[in-house]
Amino acid sequence: MTTAERQPLTISISEGAADHVRDFTKQAGQPNANLRVGVKGGGCSGLTYVLDIVDEPKEDDKVIEDHGLKLFIDRKSYIFLAGTTLEYSGGLNGKGFVFNNPNAKTTCGCGTSFSV
Amino acid sequence: MSTSQLTGLRDGTLSIEDEHYAVREGVGLVDRSAVGRLRITGEDAVDLLDRLSTNQMQGLARGCGLYTVLTNNKGRVVDLIFVLALDGHLLVLTGPDERTKVAEWIDFYTFTEDVSVEDVTDETGQLALVGPKAAVLLEELCGLDVLETYESASVAIAGVEVTVVRTDFLKQPVYEIVLPLDGLDAVREAALSSGLGVAPVGDDTLDLVRIEQGVPAQGRELTEDSNPLEAGLIDHISFNKGCYIGQEVVARLNTYDKVQRGLVGLSWGLDAAPEVGADLFAEDKKVGVLTSTSKSNRLNRGIGLGLVRNAHSEPGVVLVAGSPEGPATVVVEGLPFTSEPS
Numbered sequence: 001m002t003t004a005e006r007q008p009l010t011i012s013i014s015e016g017a018a019d020h021v022r023d024f025t026k027q028a029g030q031p032n033a034n035l036r037v038g039v040k041g042g043g044c045s046g047l048t049y050v051l052d053i054v055d056e057p058k059e060d061d062k063v064i065e066d067h068g069l070k071l072f073i074d075r076k077s078y079i080f081l082a083g084t085t086l087e088y089s090g091g092l093n094g095k096g097f098v099f100n101n102p103n104a105k106t107t108c109g110c111g112t113s114f115s116v
Numbered sequence: 117m118s119t120s121q122l123t124g125l126r127d128g129t130l131s132i133e134d135e136h137y138a139v140r141e142g143v144g145l146v147d148r149s150a151v152g153r154l155r156i157t158g159e160d161a162v163d164l165l166d167r168l169s170t171n172q173m174q175g176l177a178r179g180c181g182l183y184t185v186l187t188n189n190k191g192r193v194v195d196l197i198f199v200l201a202l203d204g205h206l207l208v209l210t211g212p213d214e215r216t217k218v219a220e221w222i223d224f225y226t227f228t229e230d231v232s233v234e235d236v237t238d239e240t241g242q243l244a245l246v247g248p249k250a251a252v253l254l255e256e257l258c259g260l261d262v263l264e265t266y267e268s269a270s271v272a273i274a275g276v277e278v279t280v281v282r283t284d285f286l287k288q289p290v291y292e293i294v295l296p297l298d299g300l301d302a303v304r305e306a307a308l309s310s311g312l313g314v315a316p317v318g319d320d321t322l323d324l325v326r327i328e329q330g331v332p333a334q335g336r337e338l339t340e341d342s343n344p345l346e347a348g349l350i351d352h353i354s355f356n357k358g359c360y361i362g363q364e365v366v367a368r369l370n371t372y373d374k375v376q377r378g379l380v381g382l383s384w385g386l387d388a389a390p391e392v393g394a395d396l397f398a399e400d401k402k403v404g405v406l407t408s409t410s411k412s413n414r415l416n417r418g419i420g421l422g423l424v425r426n427a428h429s430e431p432g433v434v435l436v437a438g439s440p441e442g443p444a445t446v447v448v449e450g451l452p453f454t455s456e457p458s
Binding site: 041043044074076077106113 | 164362
């Protein structure tokens with residue numbers, strides 16, 4: 001899928017982030033695993049991001065495929081993540097996986113939690 | 117008056133002074149059924165509440181409870197709740213008007229966790245035994261040994277299975293009895309007819325004692341305009357537990373000593389009657405707000421609580437409370453109130 005074809009309200013992953021996920025799943029001995037993306041209550045600002053390597057979606061999960069990777073998102077988390085792009089910030093000073101979430105009105109100092 | 121003189125006066129005709137005496141020197145019985153009661157189940161319940169509130173919830177032993185503050189992302193108070201770990205569920209006591217708000221707050225932040233919130237307020241009741249002789253009464257009623265603060269026990273009183281938990285929320289012995297609603301009358305009658313001089317106590321008296329002791333209350337000192345530090349809830353905050361909603365703000369306020377105002381006692385002559393919500397002024401500059409008021413015949417003055425800026429919160433400082441009836445002079449006092457103004 002190319003950028004131009006993407007629906008505006010979906011969740012996407014950049015090519016670089018998808019490559020890092022694949023590297024990670026190989027190292028973890030789960031080369032065919034996919035990515036669970038979500039949010040949970042907590043963190044200074046109210047909501048924190050959740051990333052997990054999983055094999056299968058749960059019932060009622062939304063499944064989005066991007067850059068050869070399947071993203072599984074529970075329906076409630078999707079409300080807070082619609083429009084988000086998951087990117088990867090590498091290098092010594094990199095932040096690792098970064099959620100560019102247009103729903104986040106504020107983020108906490110360390111950037112791991114947000115409010116809507 | 118000894119507490120035994122109160123025996124038999126259980127028809128609601130006790131004066132507020134008699135009720136007050138019982139609570140301070142004997143034992144008073146208060147119907148606290150208006151407190152919100154939530155039953156929270158699911159294996160993630162403790163973890164979720166730990167992420168939503170200020171105190172350290174992890175490791176809460178079965179049968180034990182704690183106070184913790186639900187805060188929003190600005191570090192303001194959503195509610196002060198008491199969480200009790202029971203067999204297979206948590207019992208959460210909320211503010212009297214906060215049960216729906218708290219249930220919805222927890223539900224909003226429940227995503228994929230195994231957590232379920234049930235409001236059991238309407239099908240349960242709650243009685244509080246308040247005062248230094250409350251433990252003696254409990255031993256008489258059900259053979260219960262003395263509980264430590266925040267400990268609970270499941271016992272039978274008058275054939276009714278109840279949960280007794282010692283919360284001491286008035287900074288003196290308070291045992292809350294949570295029970296099925298249809299057992300309320302039997303337990304109340306058993307307590308009042310124990311022969312130990314238990315006085316039925318009303319909400320006004322309880323509020324007077326609360327103010328005398330300097331205890332903040334939901335909807336008064338505890339609102340979404342106040343943070344837990346200025347409202348005097350520091351004992352219910354863990355500063356090393358890690359993140360929870362509002363933690364960054366609360367930690368910064370504490371670390372950099374940025375708390376701008378605090379909970380103070382305020383007093384005035386018995387003939388004055390400043391109103392809750394009145395702004396407090398020092399030389400025409402607003403420096404605080406009056407949040408609770410009562411009249412203490414024991415202390416021979418009107419007393420209240422307020423949130424006042426630090427520069428004006430020393431005992432002895434004189435402030436003016438704005439009022440439609442005209443300004444009233446009030447004096448800052450230390451907490452808890454003592455016979456002689458501190």
